[in-house]
Each structure stands twice: as structure tokens, then as C-alpha cells.
Amino acid sequence: MAQAAKFELSDSSVTVIVGSGSGGGVLANELAQKGVKVVVLEAGGRYLPEDYVNDEWESFGQLAWTDPRTTSGDWRVAKDFSGLPAWIVKAVGGTSIHWAGASLRFQDHEWKAKTNYGVVEGANLLDWPIDGAEMQPWYDKAEAKLGVTGVGGRPRLPGNSNYKVFEKGAKALGYKEVHTGNMAINSVDYDERMSCQQTGFCFQGCKWGAKWSAAYTDIPRGEATGNLEVRDHAHAARILHDDAGKVTGVEYFDKDGNLQMQKARLVCVAGNSFESPRLLLNSHSTMFPDGLANRSGQVGRNYMRHTTGSVYGVFEKPVRMWRGTTMAGIIRDEARHDPARGFVGGYELETLSLGLPFMAAFLDPGAWGREFTTALDSYENMAGMWIVGEDMPQADNRVTLSDTEDSFGLKVANVNFSDHPNDIAMRNHAYKVGQAIYREVGATRTMPTPPYPSTHNLGTNRMSEKPEDGVVNKNGQSHDVANLFISDGSQFTTGAAENPTLTIVALAIRQADHIAREMAAGNV
Amino acid sequence: MSELSKQGLTRRALLSRAVAAGALAVAGTGFIAAPDAAWAVEVTHVSEHQMATLLQMARDIYPHDRVGDRFYAIAVKSYDSAEQKAAVAEGIAALDKAAKDAGFEDYLSAGWEDERVAILRKIEETKFFQTLRGGLVTGLYNQKEVWPIFGYEGESFSKGGYIDRGFDAIDWL
Numbered sequence: 207m208a209q210a211a212k213f214e215l216s217d218s219s220v221t222v223i224v225g226s227g228s229g230g231g232v233l234a235n236e237l238a239q240k241g242v243k244v245v246v247l248e249a250g251g252r253y254l255p256e257d258y259v260n261d262e263w264e265s266f267g268q269l270a271w272t273d274p275r276t277t278s279g280d281w282r283v284a285k286d287f288s289g290l291p292a293w294i295v296k297a298v299g300g301t302s303i304h305w306a307g308a309s310l311r312f313q314d315h316e317w318k319a320k321t322n323y324g325v326v327e328g329a330n331l332l333d334w335p336i337d338g339a340e341m342q343p344w345y346d347k348a349e350a351k352l353g354v355t356g357v358g359g360r361p362r363l364p365g366n367s368n369y370k371v372f373e374k375g376a377k378a379l380g381y382k383e384v385h386t387g388n389m390a391i392n393s394v395d396y397d398e399r400m401s402c403q404q405t406g407f408c409f410q411g412c413k414w415g416a417k418w419s420a421a422y423t424d425i426p427r428g429e430a431t432g433n434l435e436v437r438d439h440a441h442a443a444r445i446l447h448d449d450a451g452k453v454t455g456v457e458y459f460d461k462d463g464n465l466q467m468q469k470a471r472l473v474c475v476a477g478n479s480f481e482s483p484r485l486l487l488n489s490h491s492t493m494f495p496d497g498l499a500n501r502s503g504q505v506g507r508n509y510m511r512h513t514t515g516s517v518y519g520v521f522e523k524p525v526r527m528w529r530g531t532t533m534a535g536i537i538r539d540e541a542r543h544d545p546a547r548g549f550v551g552g553y554e555l556e557t558l559s560l561g562l563p564f565m566a567a568f569l570d571p572g573a574w575g576r577e578f579t580t581a582l583d584s585y586e587n588m589a590g591m592w593i594v595g596e597d598m599p600q601a602d603n604r605v606t607l608s609d610t611e612d613s614f615g616l617k618v619a620n621v622n623f624s625d626h627p628n629d630i631a632m633r634n635h636a637y638k639v640g641q642a643i644y645r646e647v648g649a650t651r652t653m654p655t656p657p658y659p660s661t662h663n664l665g666t667n668r669m670s671e672k673p674e675d676g677v678v679n680k681n682g683q684s685h686d687v688a689n690l691f692i693s694d695g696s697q698f699t700t701g702a703a704e705n706p707t708l709t710i711v712a713l714a715i716r717q718a719d720h721i722a723r724e725m726a727a728g729n730v
Numbered sequence: 731m732s733e734l735s736k737q738g739l740t741r742r743a744l745l746s747r748a749v750a751a752g753a754l755a756v757a758g759t760g761f762i763a764a765p766d767a768a769w770a771v772e773v774t775h776v777s778e779h780q781m782a783t784l785l786q787m788a789r790d791i792y793p794h795d796r797v798g799d800r801f802y803a804i805a806v807k808s809y810d811s812a813e814q815k816a817a818v819a820e821g822i823a824a825l826d827k828a829a830k831d832a833g834f835e836d837y838l839s840a841g842w843e844d845e846r847v848a849i850l851r852k853i854e855e856t857k858f859f860q861t862l863r864g865g866l867v868t869g870l871y872n873q874k875e876v877w878p879i880f881g882y883e884g885e886s887f888s889k890g891g892y893i894d895r896g897f898d899a900i901d902w903l
Binding site for chain 2: 261370524565572
């Protein structure tokens with residue numbers, strides 16, 4: 207294996223990528239494989255499968271982004287977890303360590319939400335400037351990279367007990383598209399990673415490496431080319447630009463807290479949908495008084511988090527839902543767009559379980575007394591599912607700079623979010639369906655559980671055909687700054703009903719292709 | 731006579747059992763971890779009445795009849811500190827006042843859980859109550875020794891996961 211590269215701060219020929227998750231980590235490897243010199247700035251540390259801890263709170267302490275953030279809006283998270291709007295990861299590999307592995311392609315109609323859903327009052331819908339046909343080859347590559355089950359000849363995972371309850375109830379209600387999902391978790395050995403051992407704790411990092419994560423695939427493979435240097439504990443502070451309006455480098459605080467400046471030929475921002483707009487907003491200048499690449503005023507706007515929620519059912523006998531793959535189970539029938547249900551867009555239902563410590567924290571935050579504790583008393587007899595639906599982009603659901611500062615003196619992100627009526631109608635529909643599913647299997651009690659702090663953070667630097675409607679073009683390139691790219695879920699124009707990681711990875715592979723071509727042509 | 735006193739959780743019980751003061755640690759993410767379930771609360775900063783009240787509050791906030799007092803004791807032990815002393819005194823005085831207003835001598839004198847819960851409802855918006863409740867979420871449920879009472883098995887990696895140990899063993903469907 208070649209030694210990982212080491213580049214000089216003054217080397218202005220490198221591409222700097224901020225963030226190393228499903229977007230930044232994949233982009234870094236893809237560029238490095240093509241011979242592009244890359245420096246990744248990652249705010250977190252390095253943890254590999256042997257470091258992951260199968261204990262919910264201890265793992266949270268190890269991996270989660272717990273730097274300050276502030277919240278506002280009427281979402282319940284702002285009340286119950288006011289400083290923790292998201293459950294995402296601060297580490298090399300980013301939230302690809304934490305994700306559950308569900309890898310679904312967008313449905314064709316979801317690329318054109320504005321066209322297909324029509325006018326939705328209060329929603330800021332827009333069509334993506336790309337579509338399913340354009341994305342198909344990139345999805346193919348992404349699925350092969352991640353080893354997604356149920357496609358490419360790869361068998362699906364076996365269903366655990368939680369899935370069996372879910373499947374039986376779903377089929378009793380007449381649902382047809384019910385299976386263990388398209389999962390980036392190996393059902394058989396694949397790409398030098400072993401198969402799933404049904405251990406649970408998918409959210410805490412897969413200790414077997416059976417689940418794909420950039421932390422132990424794309425990152426080390428990129429480093430092995432000799433073209434990639436990953437600097438951990440490197441907290442990006444500000445992107446700099448020249449008088450011509452081209453970005454020239456990134457200022458960051460290194461592991462010792464010293465401010466450094468890495469020069470760059472090109473900068474890609476992939477810090478998740480809170481940190482990416484925060485970095486652009488914190489990079490304001492005389493030329494960009496409202497934030498870098500923000501002539502449209504769209505940076506930070508249209509924050510989406512998926513319409514989520516959970517349903518737990520209690521049964522007469524044990525289920526032991528925590529045993530086995532956390533999210534290998536899906537019902538796709540409700541993912542269709544069918545306004546007759548009282549809302550536009552659709553939702554997926556996916557199996558989910560939490561361990562006892564997190565169940566206590568998230569089942570009904572703030573609740574106490576016997577209604578709450580008798581539910582936990584039946585923990586062993588619980589089955590669980592998660593709702594993932596398309597939420598409406600709204601201009602005022604947005605990330606702005608808070609008055610609060612982090613330990614580096616940088617203004618932190620404030621996340622303002624309120625549900626759209628469409629989100630509420632969808633969630634209520636899904637609660638009813640989820641509870642009906644469990645009652646079909648004899649549930650003695652069902653619980654419509656509120657959304658957790660967000661893991662699907664989308665849309666704060668959205669992609670648009672016209673510069674006035676969004677932040678980046680169809681290649682993730684800033685409308686305002688030619689050598690600045692957005693490479694994470696913040697570029698999503700709309701959220702679709704599907705878990706976003708596969709699409710983030712596919713967009714990153716596609717973007718790497720575009721950047722390498724533009725570099726070769728001398729355009730950037 | 732309070733339930734606690736009937737159970738013998740009196741000064742003698744509170745003071746006589748050894749407890750390693752260092753067994754409780756508040757970790758960086760705000761949860762309390764206890765390496766073992768040995769309990770007994772030796773009070774040095776708060777009164778026995780206050781500690782007995784804290785214990786009963788913990789039971790009434792998150793009542794699990796199969797979870798012994800020792801686990802609740804661990805979860806509230808950290809309130810016996812110089813830093814917490816004033817807040818505990820003020821909070822429990824307010825609670826006992828609410829109990830008096832409801833016709834009881836104090837909180838512990840209300841014999842039925844429903845009666846105590848009605849008193850707690852009167853103070854549930856206070857910082858004291860919310861801090862206690864919030865701390866219990868991790869202080870109680872993150873004790874590994876509590877998990878088996880709920881059937882929760884914790885990590886399975888060290889045993890090779892459940893692939894050969896019943897991940898799909900449901901037999902009643």
C-alpha cells in the first residue's frame with residue numbers, strides 16, 4: 207500500500223474537501239483514484255471497527271457531533287433536545303459510520319416534485335435539474351460500491367424477529383412490496399468485507415465491517431493511491447477567495463487549536479446540511495456580504511429532515527427486536543405519490559429498534575409515570591418501525607448563524623424547523639398504518655412515537671436549474687463561484703421518500719467524474 | 731409512615747451499607763455511569779429525609795415494580811453533593827409544601843402512588859423536577875445491571891452476534 211499523501215499548506219494545486227462522510231469521503235476516494243490530489247479536512251477523529259462501542263450512550267459520546275447548535279421553530283426536537291437537532295457523526299467517515307444501511311433509489315417522479323405535486327401552499331418545491339435517467343448509471347456504480355443487497359445479484363439479508371412481525375402484519379393488511387430491503391450490509395462476503403452477523407448496534411458503527419462505511423472503505427483506499435491526505439481534528443472555519451471571486455483555500459483549526467490555511471485549486475463542501483451552510487455563511491466577505499456563494503439568498507434555506515416518526519407495538523410474547531440487523535425490513539407500497547391519501551409524496555416504513563437506554567430517552571421525551579414505564583416494562587415484547595417520508599421544503603426552515611459561538615469562537619448553526627401541514631398529514635397517515643400493522647399481529651398496545659433528532663439532514667444548499675432558485679447547479683457546482691462545489695445532502699433539491707445516503711454517494715461519484723473532466727479541460 | 735420507612739429505608743438503611751463514592755461518574759455526554767449496582771446512600775450533604783424523598787420521587791417518576799430500590803439509589807446518589815445541596819433543599823421544601831397543601835404531612839406521607847403523582851404534577855414544570863427526571867433517564871436506564879430486568883441483552887459482539895443465537899427465533903407468529 208502506498209503511503210498516504212502529505213501535502214504542503216502552500217500547495218495550491220490540491221482539491222480541499224471539507225468533511226469525510228458519504229459525500230466527502232466518497233468524493234475524496236473517487237478523485238484520488240483519478241489522480242487528483244486531495245486534502246480532506248475532517249473535524250472529528252479516526253475510529254475503526256475495533257474502536258466502535260456496542261453501548262448506546264458510550265458510542266454516542268465517542269461518535270456523535272455534540273458541538274453546540276441552537277434550535278427554533280415548532281418541531282418537538284427544539285423543545286426536548288434543544289441543543290441536539292441532529293444525531294450525526296463527527297469522525298473520519300462521518301455519518302456513514304452511524305447510518306443503518308438502507309439504500310434506495312429515488313422514484314422517477316420524485317426528481318420532479320414541483321411538476322408532479324403541483325402547487326402546495328407554503329411549500330417551496332422545485333424540480334431537480336437532473337432526473338432518474340441521468341442518475342441511473344451513477345446509482346449502478348453506487349450500489350456496486352456499497353454492495354447493496356437485492357440488486358446486482360446480491361441476495362437480501364435474512365429477516366430477524368422484528369422483521370417477521372412487521373412482515374406478517376403488512377401482508378395481512380394487503381401490502382405487496384415487503385422485504386428485508388436494499389441494504390448496504392453484506393448478506394454474503396463482498397468487496398473484502400464480511401457478511402452480517404446479526405449483532406444489532408448498526409447505529410453504533412459495524413464492528414464486523416459488514417455495513418459499508420467510508421471510514422474503512424473509501425478513505426483508506428483513497429489514501430492508498432498516494433493522492434489523498436485526510437487531516438482529522440481539522441475544523442474548517444472559513445473559505446477564502448480572491449478578487450476574481452474564485453476560492454483560494456480553507457482556513458481551519460488544527461488538532462492543537464491553531465489556525466491554519468490550506469491553499470486550494472478547488473474546494474468541495476461536505477459537512478452535512480448544518481455545517482455546510484454554516485461554513486458558507488461564516489465565510490462572508492465584502493464581495494459576498496451574505497455568505498459565500500449566497501447571491502441567491504438560498505444558502506441555509508429549505509432545510510428538510512424527512513417526515514419521520516416511529517411506531518412501537520407491544521405483544522403478548524417476546525420479540526427481542528434488538529437482535530439482528532436494525533433496519534433490514536421495508537414496506538414500499540406507501541412510497542407512491544397518491545394525493546387521495548390527503549398529502550403529496552409518499553413514505554417508506556422500515557424496521558427499527560433502539561436499545562433500552564435510547565428507548566427510555568426517545569420513546570416519549572419528557573414523559574414520566576406509569577403510562578411511560580409500563581411501556582418500557584414490555585420492552586422485550588416490543589416490535590418497532592420507522593417512518594421515512596418526503597417532507598416539504600419551506601423557505602423559512604433554515605440554517606442561520608446563531609449568536610452562540612463554539613470553542614473556536616465561530617458562530618454555530620441555528621436550525622429553525624416547523625412541520626408543513628403536508629408533513630403532519632403524512633405522519634398521521636403513517637402512524638395509523640403502522641399501528642394497524644401491529645394490531646394485525648395481535649399487538650396489545652401501540653405507540654406513535656415522535657421524531658428523533660434528525661439523521662437525514664437535507665436541502666440547505668439546494669441544486670437548481672436557475673441561479674436565483676438555489677445554491678448549486680446540476681453538478682453540485684456553486685452558481686456564483688466556479689471552483690466551489692457542494693458534495694453532501696445539502697445539495698438535495700427535494701428530499702424524496704428514500705433514505706438519502708445512496709443518492710449522496712451516487713451524486714459524489716458523478717461529481718468526481720465531472721470535476722476530473724473539468725480539471726483536465728482546464729475549466730476549473 | 732411512608733412506604734420507604736416501612737421498607738426499612740431509614741437512617742439505618744441509608745447509612746449502614748457501604749458504598750464506594752467513586753462508583754458514580756458523570757460522563758462527558760451527561761449521563762451517569764455506575765460500574766456496579768452496589769447501593770446504599772450515605773448522605774453527607776443532604777438530610778436522610780431529603781435522600782429518602784429523592785428516592786421516592788425517582789420511583790414515582792419512573793415506577794418499575796420489578797426494579798429494586800438500589801438501582802434508584804444509584805440514580806439519585808449524585809444529589810448528595812455540596813453543589814446540589816441548596817437545590818435539593820429548595821426543591822424538596824417546595825414538594826413538601828405542595829404535599830401539605832394537598833393535606834399530607836409531607837410527600838413521603840402520601841401513601842398511594844397516585845397521591846404522590848398528583849403532588850409531583852404540581853411541581854413538574856420546576857427546574858428541580860425536570861433536572862431530576864432528565865438525569866434519571868440515563869441514571870436509571872443506563873445501568874447495565876438494570877437491563878436484564880427488562881430482558882435487554884446489551885452488546886452481542888463478544889458472543890459473535892445473534893446469527894447462530896436466535897436473531898429470528900420468534901416462535902409465536
